[in-house]
Amino acid sequence: MKEKMMDTIIELFGxxxxxxxxxxxxxxxxxVTKGTFYYYFKNKEDVLVHIHQSxxxxxLEGQEKIITNVDLSHSDQLYQIVELLIxxxxxxxxxxxxxxxxxxxxxxxxxxxxxxxxxxxxxNIQKVLEEGMKAGEFKKDLRADMLSYAVLGMANxxxxxxxxxxxxxxxxxxxxxxxxxxxxIEEETNDH
Amino acid sequence: MKEKMMDTIIELFGxxxxxxxxxxxxxxxxxVTKGTFYYYFKNKEDVLVHIHQSxxxxxLEGQEKIITNVDLSHSDQLYQIVELLIxxxxxxxxxxxxxxxxxxxxxxxxxxxxxxxxxxxxxNIQKVLEEGMKAGEFKKDLRADMLSYAVLGMANxxxxxxxxxxxxxxxxxxxxxxxxxxxxIEEETNDH
Numbered sequence: 001m002k003e004k005m006m007d008t009i010i011e012l013f014g015x016x017x018x019x020x021x022x023x024x025x026x027x028x029x030x031x032v033t034k035g036t037f038y039y040y041f042k043n044k045e046d047v048l049v050h051i052h053q054s055x056x057x058x059x060l061e062g063q064e065k066i067i068t069n070v071d072l073s074h075s076d077q078l079y080q081i082v083e084l085l086i087x088x089x090x091x092x093x094x095x096x097x098x099x100x101x102x103x104x105x106x107x108x109x110x111x112x113x114x115x116x117x118x119x120x121x122x123x124n125i126q127k128v129l130e131e132g133m134k135a136g137e138f139k140k141d142l143r144a145d146m147l148s149y150a151v152l153g154m155a156n157x158x159x160x161x162x163x164x165x166x167x168x169x170x171x172x173x174x175x176x177x178x179x180x181x182x183x184x185i186e187e188e189t190n191d192h
Numbered sequence: 193m194k195e196k197m198m199d200t201i202i203e204l205f206g207x208x209x210x211x212x213x214x215x216x217x218x219x220x221x222x223x224v225t226k227g228t229f230y231y232y233f234k235n236k237e238d239v240l241v242h243i244h245q246s247x248x249x250x251x252l253e254g255q256e257k258i259i260t261n262v263d264l265s266h267s268d269q270l271y272q273i274v275e276l277l278i279x280x281x282x283x284x285x286x287x288x289x290x291x292x293x294x295x296x297x298x299x300x301x302x303x304x305x306x307x308x309x310x311x312x313x314x315x316n317i318q319k320v321l322e323e324g325m326k327a328g329e330f331k332k333d334l335r336a337d338m339l340s341y342a343v344l345g346m347a348n349x350x351x352x353x354x355x356x357x358x359x360x361x362x363x364x365x366x367x368x369x370x371x372x373x374x375x376x377i378e379e380e381t382n383d384h
Contacts (some may be wrong), residue, residue, distance in 0.1 A: 017296065019211035075378070101293045104209065129377070138377045144367050147361060147377065149353055150346045157345025168338060176338050184376035185321070185330045185339065186267070 002040045005030050006054075009047050010094045018048055018102040046100060049110050055092060055099045056117045059084065063124055074132030075182065079152070081125060082181075083174045085155040090164040097159065122148050151181060194232045197222050198246075201239050202286045210240055210294040240294060241302050247287045248309045251280065255316055266324030267374065270343070273317060274373075275366045277347040282356040289351065314340050343373060 008029045010022045023044060027037050039046050066072065066080045089096065106114060129144035154177055164170060204213045215236060218231050227332050258264065258272045274319045281288065320343060321336035346369055356362060 015296070017209070017211055019209055020297075104207070105212075136379055139379050142377055143360070143368050145326075146365060149349065150369055150372055153346045153349025154342045155345075157341065157349060161341055168335075173338060175275060177333050177342055180339060180342055180373065180376070182376045182378040183331075184372065184374045185324075185334055186374040187328055187331050 001036075001061055005032070005037075005040060006047070006050065010051060010098055013048075013098045013102065014094045018044070018098070018105045027154070045070060045105070045107060045110070048098070048105060049114075051095055051098050052103070052106065052110075052114045055095045056114060056121065058092070059088065060117060060121055065122060067128060074128050074135055074137050077128045078125070078132070078181070079174065079178050081128070082151065082155050082177055083170070085152075086162070086174050086177075088172045089159055089162055090170070093159055093164075096156075100156070100159065122152055125151055153180075193228075197224070197229075197232060198239070198242065202243060202290055204377050205240075205243070205290045205294065206286045210290070210297045213374070236300060237297070237302070240297060241306075242304045243287055243290050244298065244302075247284060247291045248313065250284070252309060252313055253278065253309060255313060258263070258314055261319060266320050266327055266329050269320045270317070270324070270373070271366065271370050272345050273320070274343065274369055275362070277344075278350060278354070278362045278369075281351055281354055282362070284342070285351055285356075288348075292348070292351065314344055316344055346373075 005026075009021075009026055012025055012029055016025070020046070023034065023037060026044075026047075027034050028071070030036075040048070063081055064086045066077050066084065069077070072080070103111070126144045126148035129142060129147055130140060132138040133142055133144065135138055144187065158173070168176075197218070201213075201218055204217055204221055208217070215226060215229060218239075219226050222228075233242070239282075254276045255273055258269050258276065261269070264272070282298070285355070295306070318336045318340035321330060321334060321339055324330040325332055325334055325336065350365070354365065360368075
């Protein structure tokens with residue numbers, strides 16, 4: 001029941017915004033009473049906290065599995081992290097928009113829980129880049145910190161435009177992105 | 193006066209969101225009367241339309257100058273478009289957040305004006321990529337449409353985290369990004 005309510009609420013927040021959605025809207029969309037809502041949630045912010053937490057926890061968990069897998073090269077790890085983000089659009093695309101757009105409506109106390117997790121995700125990408133540099137997989141003079149944001153930006157921006165059921169599937173989009181990240185777009189001439 | 197009010201309003205929208213900002217908040221923050229507000233704007237949506245329009249018009253104008261400059265290679269054009277976006281953070285960073293986050297609060301009629309302009313900006317990047325492919329500057333088998341979003345995502349995401357007065361200035365960030373886009377991060381071995 002709680003999960004089903006969460007889905008409806010994520011859709012409402014996506015459409016009308018956190019501030020534009022009332023508890024009345026939520027109970028109507030779910031065909032339940034206010035009593036039912038307050039049985040599961042303390043208030044509207046509590047729902048927002050749930051959305052943020054389950055969104056980032058899911059990603060951190062997936063990322064953890066990738067970066068602790070010693071059978072993978074650092075290139076493979078980077079590939080799979082981007083794949084994780086792109087694959088997540090189909091299942092959690094609506095949550096993502098709430099995650100990206102409604103952070104400011106969390107209280108300071110709740111932000112203090114979510115923000116370090118978001119940073120953790122970015123820092124893990126940075127670490128993969130740094131270790132790949134040391135291992136000789138990546139160029140030695142990269143700014144891993146700035147480039148971790150570039151990789152994140154490329155992947156996260158997809159949530160705003162990418163249609164998983166369109167012409168290009170997730171695997172293909174990941175391939176396109178990773179080829180850009182690994183090889184760049186410049187035509188290789190004989191000079192170098 | 194209108195410009196000064198716009199600046200204050202952009203800050204308010206950035207902090208409290210479009211829906212969370214009342215006209216009362218706006219007149220108080222500006223130290224003016226409601227009469228003054230309604231002299232310049234029809235309503236709150238009217239302000240949002242102004243923010244969206246001036247944000248995208250400024251970028252399209254800058255982009256137009258770049259892509260019509262026949263003295264530039266396509267690589268240079270791409271470089272300068274990314275530079276335009278990064279440079280814009282310092283001057284219009286607050287507008288950008290409103291631009292990215294509050295689109296859904298525009299009426300259908302207003303969205304019909306703004307959306308094609310956003311698409312135009314993306315399509316112009318795609319065209320630079322396509323022409324650079326034809327000219328032999330870029331690899332011939334790129335998906336210019338998907339990669340235009342990758343470039344946009346990388347640059348636009350910077351609005352969420354980049355501090356222009358931090359350790360890395362705009363020119364350096366642009367250089368870092370463009371090196372990634374042109375050359376990729378993979379260590380070039382002697383095999384290829």
